[in-house]
Amino acid sequence: MRDATPVGASLWRLATGECYCSCGLMIGLSKSAVVKCCHEFVQQLCVLKGNYIKFPTTRGEVQAKINGFSERSKIPDIAGAVDDTHVPIKAPKTNHEDYFNHKHFYSYILQGVVGSTGLFLSVSTGYPGSLHDARVLRLSQIFDAAENDLILTETTVDVNGTIVRPLIVGGSAYPLKPWPLCPFKDKGALSREQKKFNKELSKARIVSEHRYRG
Numbered sequence: 001m002r003d004a005t006p007v008g009a010s011l012w013r014l015a016t017g018e019c020y021c022s023c024g025l026m027i028g029l030s031k032s033a034v035v036k037c038c039h040e041f042v043q044q045l046c047v048l049k050g051n052y053i054k055f056p057t058t059r060g061e062v063q064a065k066i067n068g069f070s071e072r073s074k075i076p077d078i079a080g081a082v083d084d085t086h087v088p089i090k091a092p093k094t095n096h097e098d099y100f101n102h103k104h105f106y107s108y109i110l111q112g113v114v115g116s117t118g119l120f121l122s123v124s125t126g127y128p129g130s131l132h133d134a135r136v137l138r139l140s141q142i143f144d145a146a147e148n149d150l151i152l153t154e155t156t157v158d159v160n161g162t163i164v165r166p167l168i169v170g171g172s173a174y175p176l177k178p179w180p181l182c183p184f185k186d187k188g189a190l191s192r193e194q195k196k197f198n199k200e201l202s203k204a205r206i207v208s209e210h211r212y213r214g
Helices: 002-017 020-027 031-051 059-069 133-139 141-147 192-213
Strands: 078-088 106-114 121-126 156-159 162-164 168-169
Touching: 002 020, 002 031, 002 106, 020 031, 020 106, 078 121, 078 133, 078 192, 106 133, 106 141, 106 192, 121 133, 168 192
Parallel strands: 078 168
Antiparallel strands: 078 106, 106 121, 156 162
C-alpha cells in the first residue's frame, strides 16, 4: 500500500494541478517528496509513452483507423483527427509575450492526433501559446513524416477519378494539403454541397473536440 503512495501523489498532482504542498498533505508526504516523485513519474511516462502512443504505420493498422471513422462520417479514408489545446501556465520570466495566447492567458500548446475512439495516436507539445495552429502542425514530427511519405501513404481510394490517400481531419486553421483535410471557410456564401461537406467533416472531427474539451 505504501508503494502506491508516490504514484497516487503524482497522479493527483497531474490531474488537478494542486500545489505540491496540498498533494503532500492529502497523501501524507512532504512537499520535497512529492516534487521528487512527480518528476520521476513524469520521466517514466516519457520513457514509456512510445509503447502506448503510436501512429499507425502498417496497411492493416491504418485501415483499422479508417474503418473506425467510416462509422462516423461519409467522407472516405479518414485515419485520424487533429486538434490542439492550450495548457495554462504562469507567465515565464523571459519571453513571456510568446506564451500569451489569443484567449488572453499564458499557455503552451499541446497538439494531438486521435483515432475514432479518442485514443492518442500522436502528441506534440511545448509550443508557445501565441503560435498559430498551422505553425504548430508544421513544427510537429507528424508533419515531416507525412510530407516525406513516411506515413499516410496507404490505403488509397479512388474518388471520382482522384486518388485520395489516408487523411487527417482538422479545423479551418490548418493548411489544406493532400493529407490534412479541412472544412470550407464559411464567409456566408457556401454552396449546399460545401455545407454538406463541412457537416460530414464535423462528424469526424468531433472525436478530437471531445478529447480536449470534454
